[in-house]
Amino acid sequence: MIFDNLTNKTLLLASQSPRRKQLLEEAGFTFIIVNTKFIEETIPKGIINADAAVFLAELKANAYISDLKANEILITADTIVCSEDTILGKPNNYDDAFKMLKSLSGKTHSVITGVNIRSVNQSISFSDKTFVKFKKMTNQEIEYYIINYKPYDKAGAYGIQEWIGLNFIEKIEGSYFNVMGLPVHLIYEHLKHF
Amino acid sequence: MIFDNLTNKTLLLASQSPRRKQLLEEAGFTFIIVNTKFIEETIPKGIINADAAVFLAELKANAYISDLKANEILITADTIVCSEDTILGKPNNYDDAFKMLKSLSGKTHSVITGVNIRSVNQSISFSDKTFVKFKKMTNQEIEYYIINYKPYDKAGAYGIQEWIGLNFIEKIEGSYFNVMGLPVHLIYEHLKHF
Numbered sequence: 001m002i003f004d005n006l007t008n009k010t011l012l013l014a015s016q017s018p019r020r021k022q023l024l025e026e027a028g029f030t031f032i033i034v035n036t037k038f039i040e041e042t043i044p045k046g047i048i049n050a051d052a053a054v055f056l057a058e059l060k061a062n063a064y065i066s067d068l069k070a071n072e073i074l075i076t077a078d079t080i081v082c083s084e085d086t087i088l089g090k091p092n093n094y095d096d097a098f099k100m101l102k103s104l105s106g107k108t109h110s111v112i113t114g115v116n117i118r119s120v121n122q123s124i125s126f127s128d129k130t131f132v133k134f135k136k137m138t139n140q141e142i143e144y145y146i147i148n149y150k151p152y153d154k155a156g157a158y159g160i161q162e163w164i165g166l167n168f169i170e171k172i173e174g175s176y177f178n179v180m181g182l183p184v185h186l187i188y189e190h191l192k193h194f
Numbered sequence: 195m196i197f198d199n200l201t202n203k204t205l206l207l208a209s210q211s212p213r214r215k216q217l218l219e220e221a222g223f224t225f226i227i228v229n230t231k232f233i234e235e236t237i238p239k240g241i242i243n244a245d246a247a248v249f250l251a252e253l254k255a256n257a258y259i260s261d262l263k264a265n266e267i268l269i270t271a272d273t274i275v276c277s278e279d280t281i282l283g284k285p286n287n288y289d290d291a292f293k294m295l296k297s298l299s300g301k302t303h304s305v306i307t308g309v310n311i312r313s314v315n316q317s318i319s320f321s322d323k324t325f326v327k328f329k330k331m332t333n334q335e336i337e338y339y340i341i342n343y344k345p346y347d348k349a350g351a352y353g354i355q356e357w358i359g360l361n362f363i364e365k366i367e368g369s370y371f372n373v374m375g376l377p378v379h380l381i382y383e384h385l386k387h388f
Contacts, residue, residue, distance in 0.1 A: 027360040167382040176370040188361040
Protein backbone atom coordinates (compact mmCIF):
# COMPACT_ATOMS: atom_id res chain seq x y z
CA MET A 1 0.00 0.00 0.00
CA ILE A 2 1.59 3.25 -1.14
CA PHE A 3 0.49 6.45 0.54
CA ASP A 4 -0.59 9.23 -1.82
CA ASN A 5 1.54 11.77 0.03
CA LEU A 6 4.65 9.70 -0.70
CA THR A 7 4.23 9.62 -4.49
CA ASN A 8 7.39 11.13 -6.05
CA LYS A 9 9.21 10.86 -2.72
CA THR A 10 12.22 8.62 -2.14
CA LEU A 11 12.44 6.94 1.24
CA LEU A 12 15.93 6.52 2.71
CA LEU A 13 16.85 4.28 5.64
CA ALA A 14 20.15 5.22 7.25
CA SER A 15 20.92 1.99 9.08
CA GLN A 16 23.37 -0.86 8.68
CA SER A 17 21.08 -3.21 10.64
CA PRO A 18 19.85 -6.11 8.50
CA ARG A 19 16.89 -6.44 10.90
CA ARG A 20 15.72 -2.85 10.30
CA LYS A 21 16.02 -3.38 6.54
CA GLN A 22 13.99 -6.59 6.78
CA LEU A 23 11.26 -5.01 8.93
CA LEU A 24 10.79 -1.99 6.69
CA GLU A 25 10.66 -4.26 3.63
CA GLU A 26 8.11 -6.59 5.20
CA ALA A 27 6.05 -3.55 6.18
CA GLY A 28 5.71 -2.92 2.46
CA PHE A 29 7.89 0.15 1.96
CA THR A 30 10.27 0.71 -0.92
CA PHE A 31 13.43 2.49 0.19
CA ILE A 32 17.16 2.92 -0.29
CA ILE A 33 19.79 2.15 2.36
CA VAL A 34 22.23 5.03 2.86
CA ASN A 35 25.29 5.56 5.04
CA THR A 36 25.58 8.26 7.63
CA LYS A 37 28.96 9.52 8.70
CA PHE A 38 27.79 9.15 12.27
CA ILE A 39 30.01 6.91 14.36
CA GLU A 40 30.17 7.87 18.01
CA GLU A 41 27.09 6.82 19.99
CA THR A 42 27.77 8.61 23.26
CA ILE A 43 24.80 9.53 25.41
CA PRO A 44 25.22 12.77 27.40
CA LYS A 45 24.91 12.24 31.16
CA GLY A 46 21.55 13.12 32.68
CA ILE A 47 19.55 12.32 29.55
CA ILE A 48 16.79 9.84 30.36
CA ASN A 49 16.17 6.57 28.53
CA ALA A 50 13.48 7.35 25.96
CA ASP A 51 15.12 10.69 25.26
CA ALA A 52 18.49 8.96 24.78
CA ALA A 53 17.14 6.74 21.99
CA VAL A 54 15.54 9.71 20.21
CA PHE A 55 18.69 11.80 20.78
CA LEU A 56 20.82 9.14 19.07
CA ALA A 57 18.36 8.74 16.18
CA GLU A 58 18.49 12.52 15.63
CA LEU A 59 22.29 12.55 15.80
CA LYS A 60 22.34 9.95 13.01
CA ALA A 61 19.96 12.10 10.96
CA ASN A 62 22.05 15.22 11.56
CA ALA A 63 25.08 13.41 10.17
CA TYR A 64 23.23 12.93 6.86
CA ILE A 65 21.17 16.12 6.61
CA SER A 66 23.55 18.02 4.31
CA ASP A 67 23.13 15.29 1.67
CA LEU A 68 19.32 15.22 1.84
CA LYS A 69 17.54 16.20 -1.40
CA ALA A 70 14.17 17.95 -1.69
CA ASN A 71 12.25 14.79 -2.66
CA GLU A 72 13.83 12.55 -0.02
CA ILE A 73 12.55 11.38 3.36
CA LEU A 74 15.16 10.02 5.75
CA ILE A 75 14.48 7.47 8.49
CA THR A 76 17.00 6.92 11.30
CA ALA A 77 16.60 4.85 14.47
CA ASP A 78 18.46 3.80 17.55
CA THR A 79 17.60 0.98 19.93
CA ILE A 80 18.73 0.90 23.55
CA VAL A 81 18.31 -1.77 26.21
CA CYS A 82 17.69 -0.57 29.77
CA SER A 83 18.16 -2.87 32.73
CA GLU A 84 17.66 -1.42 36.20
CA ASP A 85 18.56 2.11 35.07
CA THR A 86 21.69 0.96 33.26
CA ILE A 87 21.78 1.39 29.49
CA LEU A 88 23.31 -1.70 27.89
CA GLY A 89 25.11 -1.01 24.62
CA LYS A 90 26.71 -3.50 22.25
CA PRO A 91 29.05 -5.89 24.08
CA ASN A 92 32.77 -5.41 23.40
CA ASN A 93 33.77 -9.03 23.93
CA TYR A 94 32.69 -12.42 25.29
CA ASP A 95 32.96 -11.43 28.97
CA ASP A 96 30.96 -8.29 28.35
CA ALA A 97 28.19 -10.23 26.55
CA PHE A 98 28.14 -12.84 29.32
CA LYS A 99 27.83 -10.18 32.02
CA MET A 100 24.95 -8.48 30.15
CA LEU A 101 22.96 -11.69 29.60
CA LYS A 102 23.57 -12.78 33.20
CA SER A 103 22.12 -9.43 34.34
CA LEU A 104 19.01 -9.92 32.13
CA SER A 105 18.41 -13.55 33.23
CA GLY A 106 15.23 -14.07 35.26
CA LYS A 107 14.27 -10.38 35.06
CA THR A 108 12.27 -7.82 33.10
CA HIS A 109 14.10 -5.09 31.20
CA SER A 110 12.93 -2.50 28.68
CA VAL A 111 13.86 -1.89 25.07
CA ILE A 112 13.40 1.56 23.59
CA THR A 113 13.73 2.44 19.94
CA GLY A 114 13.91 6.12 19.04
CA VAL A 115 13.08 7.15 15.48
CA ASN A 116 13.55 10.32 13.49
CA ILE A 117 11.75 10.90 10.17
CA ARG A 118 13.00 13.91 8.30
CA SER A 119 12.73 15.82 5.05
CA VAL A 120 14.37 19.11 4.12
CA ASN A 121 11.59 21.06 5.79
CA GLN A 122 10.01 18.67 8.31
CA SER A 123 11.22 16.50 11.19
CA ILE A 124 9.33 14.16 13.52
CA SER A 125 10.83 12.18 16.39
CA PHE A 126 9.18 9.53 18.56
CA SER A 127 10.00 6.42 20.51
CA ASP A 128 8.39 3.19 21.63
CA LYS A 129 9.10 1.10 24.72
CA THR A 130 8.66 -2.65 25.16
CA PHE A 131 9.11 -4.64 28.36
CA VAL A 132 10.85 -7.97 27.93
CA LYS A 133 10.92 -10.74 30.53
CA PHE A 134 13.65 -13.38 30.37
CA LYS A 135 13.37 -16.74 32.12
CA LYS A 136 16.35 -17.77 34.22
CA MET A 137 19.20 -19.00 32.04
CA THR A 138 22.01 -21.28 33.18
CA ASN A 139 25.64 -20.26 32.58
CA GLN A 140 25.85 -23.10 30.08
CA GLU A 141 22.85 -21.74 28.11
CA ILE A 142 24.29 -18.21 28.04
CA GLU A 143 27.66 -19.57 26.91
CA TYR A 144 26.02 -21.69 24.20
CA TYR A 145 24.23 -18.63 22.81
CA ILE A 146 27.23 -16.31 22.77
CA ILE A 147 29.53 -18.88 21.14
CA ASN A 148 27.00 -19.88 18.47
CA TYR A 149 25.29 -16.57 17.72
CA LYS A 150 28.03 -13.98 18.42
CA PRO A 151 25.65 -11.16 19.46
CA TYR A 152 28.35 -8.47 19.36
CA ASP A 153 26.36 -6.21 17.04
CA LYS A 154 23.32 -6.18 19.31
CA ALA A 155 22.47 -3.84 22.18
CA GLY A 156 22.01 -5.92 25.33
CA ALA A 157 23.86 -8.84 23.66
CA TYR A 158 20.79 -10.63 22.29
CA GLY A 159 18.45 -10.82 19.31
CA ILE A 160 14.83 -11.53 20.22
CA GLN A 161 14.36 -13.38 16.90
CA GLU A 162 17.23 -15.80 17.64
CA TRP A 163 17.58 -19.05 19.65
CA ILE A 164 17.78 -17.17 22.95
CA GLY A 165 14.64 -15.15 22.24
CA LEU A 166 12.56 -18.15 21.20
CA ASN A 167 13.56 -20.33 24.13
CA PHE A 168 14.02 -17.86 26.99
CA ILE A 169 11.74 -14.86 26.53
CA GLU A 170 8.67 -15.65 28.59
CA LYS A 171 6.67 -12.60 27.70
CA ILE A 172 6.87 -9.11 26.32
CA GLU A 173 4.60 -6.15 26.81
CA GLY A 174 4.56 -3.78 23.86
CA SER A 175 5.69 -4.14 20.26
CA TYR A 176 7.82 -7.15 19.25
CA PHE A 177 9.16 -5.36 16.17
CA ASN A 178 10.26 -2.47 18.37
CA VAL A 179 12.56 -4.92 20.18
CA MET A 180 13.88 -6.12 16.82
CA GLY A 181 14.81 -2.51 16.07
CA LEU A 182 11.93 -0.60 14.50
CA PRO A 183 8.44 0.30 15.82
CA VAL A 184 6.95 -0.18 12.37
CA HIS A 185 3.36 0.49 13.47
CA LEU A 186 4.36 4.03 14.49
CA ILE A 187 6.44 4.62 11.36
CA TYR A 188 3.43 3.60 9.25
CA GLU A 189 1.22 6.19 11.00
CA HIS A 190 3.78 8.97 10.78
CA LEU A 191 4.60 8.33 7.11
CA LYS A 192 0.88 8.24 6.30
CA HIS A 193 0.59 11.81 7.50
CA PHE A 194 4.09 13.12 6.71
CA MET B 195 21.90 -27.36 22.53
CA ILE B 196 20.82 -30.99 22.74
CA PHE B 197 19.30 -32.20 25.98
CA ASP B 198 20.89 -35.38 27.43
CA ASN B 199 17.47 -36.94 27.98
CA LEU B 200 16.71 -36.64 24.26
CA THR B 201 19.76 -38.57 23.05
CA ASN B 202 18.56 -41.52 20.95
CA LYS B 203 15.07 -39.99 20.75
CA THR B 204 13.44 -38.82 17.52
CA LEU B 205 11.34 -35.69 17.75
CA LEU B 206 8.23 -35.57 15.53
CA LEU B 207 6.19 -32.47 14.74
CA ALA B 208 2.70 -33.28 13.48
CA SER B 209 1.85 -29.97 11.83
CA GLN B 210 1.47 -28.69 8.30
CA SER B 211 2.12 -25.11 9.43
CA PRO B 212 5.32 -23.69 7.88
CA ARG B 213 5.45 -21.24 10.80
CA ARG B 214 5.57 -24.01 13.43
CA LYS B 215 8.29 -25.79 11.46
CA GLN B 216 10.30 -22.57 11.24
CA LEU B 217 9.93 -21.79 14.96
CA LEU B 218 10.98 -25.25 16.11
CA GLU B 219 13.97 -25.15 13.75
CA GLU B 220 15.07 -21.72 14.93
CA ALA B 221 14.70 -22.93 18.51
CA GLY B 222 17.47 -25.38 17.67
CA PHE B 223 15.58 -28.67 17.58
CA THR B 224 16.08 -31.43 15.03
CA PHE B 225 12.82 -33.12 14.13
CA ILE B 226 10.75 -34.81 11.45
CA ILE B 227 7.41 -33.51 10.13
CA VAL B 228 4.70 -36.18 10.15
CA ASN B 229 1.08 -36.29 9.04
CA THR B 230 -1.80 -37.01 11.34
CA LYS B 231 -5.05 -38.39 10.00
CA PHE B 232 -6.81 -35.75 12.04
CA ILE B 233 -9.07 -33.52 9.96
CA GLU B 234 -12.13 -32.27 11.80
CA GLU B 235 -11.40 -29.46 14.25
CA THR B 236 -14.72 -29.22 16.04
CA ILE B 237 -14.75 -27.87 19.55
CA PRO B 238 -17.42 -29.38 21.82
CA LYS B 239 -19.82 -26.78 23.19
CA GLY B 240 -19.12 -25.59 26.74
CA ILE B 241 -15.40 -26.17 26.56
CA ILE B 242 -13.54 -22.98 27.52
CA ASN B 243 -10.87 -21.29 25.44
CA ALA B 244 -7.56 -22.54 26.85
CA ASP B 245 -9.04 -26.00 27.24
CA ALA B 246 -10.24 -25.93 23.62
CA ALA B 247 -6.71 -25.37 22.28
CA VAL B 248 -5.31 -28.20 24.41
CA PHE B 249 -8.27 -30.41 23.48
CA LEU B 250 -7.54 -29.94 19.77
CA ALA B 251 -3.78 -30.52 20.24
CA GLU B 252 -4.58 -33.79 22.03
CA LEU B 253 -7.04 -34.84 19.31
CA LYS B 254 -4.26 -34.39 16.75
CA ALA B 255 -1.93 -36.51 18.90
CA ASN B 256 -4.57 -39.20 19.34
CA ALA B 257 -4.87 -39.47 15.56
CA TYR B 258 -1.16 -40.39 15.36
CA ILE B 259 -0.67 -42.40 18.55
CA SER B 260 -1.00 -45.85 16.95
CA ASP B 261 2.01 -45.07 14.71
CA LEU B 262 4.23 -43.81 17.53
CA LYS B 263 7.40 -45.86 18.14
CA ALA B 264 9.15 -46.39 21.46
CA ASN B 265 11.98 -43.93 20.75
CA GLU B 266 9.75 -41.17 19.37
CA ILE B 267 8.40 -38.00 20.96
CA LEU B 268 5.45 -36.37 19.23
CA ILE B 269 4.59 -32.67 19.37
CA THR B 270 1.16 -31.42 18.31
CA ALA B 271 -0.31 -27.94 18.68
CA ASP B 272 -3.41 -25.94 17.93
CA THR B 273 -3.80 -22.16 17.92
CA ILE B 274 -7.11 -20.42 18.46
CA VAL B 275 -8.03 -16.74 18.33
CA CYS B 276 -10.61 -15.50 20.83
CA SER B 277 -12.39 -12.21 20.35
CA GLU B 278 -15.04 -11.25 22.88
CA ASP B 279 -15.82 -14.88 23.75
CA THR B 280 -16.05 -15.92 20.10
CA ILE B 281 -13.48 -18.39 18.83
CA LEU B 282 -12.33 -17.35 15.36
CA GLY B 283 -11.24 -20.22 13.15
CA LYS B 284 -9.75 -20.10 9.67
CA PRO B 285 -11.80 -17.91 7.33
CA ASN B 286 -13.73 -19.74 4.61
CA ASN B 287 -13.67 -16.94 2.05
CA TYR B 288 -13.00 -13.24 1.48
CA ASP B 289 -16.16 -12.03 3.26
CA ASP B 290 -15.41 -14.23 6.25
CA ALA B 291 -11.83 -12.90 6.49
CA PHE B 292 -13.07 -9.31 6.14
CA LYS B 293 -15.63 -9.80 8.91
CA MET B 294 -13.01 -11.30 11.24
CA LEU B 295 -10.44 -8.54 10.69
CA LYS B 296 -13.12 -5.86 11.05
CA SER B 297 -14.05 -7.40 14.42
CA LEU B 298 -10.40 -7.33 15.56
CA SER B 299 -9.78 -3.72 14.41
CA GLY B 300 -9.17 -1.26 17.25
CA LYS B 301 -9.51 -3.95 19.93
CA THR B 302 -7.59 -6.43 22.06
CA HIS B 303 -8.12 -10.16 21.51
CA SER B 304 -6.34 -13.22 22.82
CA VAL B 305 -4.44 -15.98 21.08
CA ILE B 306 -4.08 -19.35 22.76
CA THR B 307 -1.86 -22.16 21.59
CA GLY B 308 -2.39 -25.57 23.15
CA VAL B 309 0.43 -28.11 22.95
CA ASN B 310 0.67 -31.83 23.58
CA ILE B 311 4.03 -33.59 23.93
CA ARG B 312 3.75 -37.34 23.97
CA SER B 313 5.74 -40.55 23.96
CA VAL B 314 4.44 -44.11 24.22
CA ASN B 315 4.35 -43.87 28.01
CA GLN B 316 4.17 -40.16 28.81
CA SER B 317 1.96 -37.21 27.83
CA ILE B 318 2.10 -33.54 28.82
CA SER B 319 -0.34 -30.84 27.76
CA PHE B 320 -0.14 -27.12 28.34
CA SER B 321 -1.16 -23.84 26.76
CA ASP B 322 -0.05 -20.24 26.58
CA LYS B 323 -2.12 -17.10 26.09
CA THR B 324 -1.07 -13.81 24.50
CA PHE B 325 -3.11 -10.62 24.32
CA VAL B 326 -2.89 -8.78 21.00
CA LYS B 327 -4.02 -5.20 20.42
CA PHE B 328 -4.80 -4.05 16.89
CA LYS B 329 -4.92 -0.38 15.91
CA LYS B 330 -7.98 0.72 13.97
CA MET B 331 -7.79 -0.39 10.35
CA THR B 332 -9.66 1.19 7.45
CA ASN B 333 -11.74 -1.01 5.12
CA GLN B 334 -9.19 -0.28 2.41
CA GLU B 335 -6.32 -1.53 4.59
CA ILE B 336 -8.19 -4.73 5.50
CA GLU B 337 -9.03 -5.29 1.81
CA TYR B 338 -5.40 -4.69 0.77
CA TYR B 339 -4.20 -7.30 3.27
CA ILE B 340 -6.68 -10.02 2.33
CA ILE B 341 -6.12 -9.61 -1.41
CA ASN B 342 -2.33 -9.57 -1.17
CA TYR B 343 -1.70 -12.05 1.65
CA LYS B 344 -4.66 -14.48 1.37
CA PRO B 345 -4.80 -15.38 5.08
CA TYR B 346 -7.16 -18.33 4.56
CA ASP B 347 -4.89 -20.81 6.39
CA LYS B 348 -4.72 -18.66 9.52
CA ALA B 349 -7.01 -18.61 12.56
CA GLY B 350 -8.43 -15.10 12.95
CA ALA B 351 -7.47 -14.32 9.32
CA TYR B 352 -4.06 -12.78 10.06
CA GLY B 353 -0.38 -13.62 10.49
CA ILE B 354 1.37 -11.48 13.11
CA GLN B 355 4.63 -11.77 11.14
CA GLU B 356 3.06 -10.32 7.98
CA TRP B 357 2.32 -6.79 6.68
CA ILE B 358 -0.77 -6.46 8.87
CA GLY B 359 1.08 -7.50 12.02
CA LEU B 360 4.00 -5.14 11.46
CA ASN B 361 1.87 -2.11 10.65
CA PHE B 362 -1.23 -2.57 12.81
CA ILE B 363 -0.38 -4.48 15.98
CA GLU B 364 0.22 -1.81 18.57
CA LYS B 365 1.21 -4.09 21.41
CA ILE B 366 1.08 -7.62 22.66
CA GLU B 367 1.24 -8.98 26.18
CA GLY B 368 2.72 -12.46 26.39
CA SER B 369 4.78 -14.51 23.95
CA TYR B 370 5.10 -13.36 20.32
CA PHE B 371 6.00 -16.87 19.13
CA ASN B 372 2.86 -18.22 20.79
CA VAL B 373 0.85 -15.97 18.44
CA MET B 374 2.87 -17.30 15.49
CA GLY B 375 1.76 -20.79 16.53
CA LEU B 376 4.14 -22.32 19.08
CA PRO B 377 5.04 -21.25 22.66
CA VAL B 378 8.63 -22.36 22.14
CA HIS B 379 9.82 -21.20 25.58
CA LEU B 380 7.42 -23.68 27.21
CA ILE B 381 8.27 -26.50 24.80
CA TYR B 382 11.96 -25.98 25.60
CA GLU B 383 11.29 -26.38 29.35
CA HIS B 384 9.05 -29.42 28.94
CA LEU B 385 11.43 -31.19 26.55
CA LYS B 386 14.33 -30.50 28.91
CA HIS B 387 12.56 -32.52 31.59
CA PHE B 388 10.61 -35.00 29.43
